[in-house]
Amino acid sequence: MSGAAKKLAGNMEEGFGRATDAAKTRVQGMREAEGNIQELYGQAVNSADDAVDTVRQMPASFDPTIRRYVESNPYTTAAVALGLGWLAGRSHRTF
Secondary structure, eight states: OHHHHHHHHHHHHHHHHHHHTOHHHHHHTTHHHHHHHHHHHHHHHHHHHHHHHHHHHHHHHHHHHHHHHHHHOHHHHHHHHHHHHHHHHHHTOOO
16 A cells, blocks of 8 residues: 555656756656556465465365265275376386
8 A cells, every 4th residue: 555655746746857857856857667666565465365365274174074975985095096096007017
């Protein structure tokens, strides 16, 4: 939010600087760039926080799902495990 405010202030100062052609006001318009950088940084931090929260929730919700599937489909689970074991065994053979 502070990045967006600085961006707006920078836009206003840069516009005023162009209108009056005052070099000092144009330099102060660089706050717009600073605001853009802060805004992008804030978005990146928020996205990273959301990703971490999602990953933290995955193991808690994934385990009960697998447990329910195995309990409701024991023969299918055994067949899949047998197939994976067979494939793992075949992968170590040389031809």
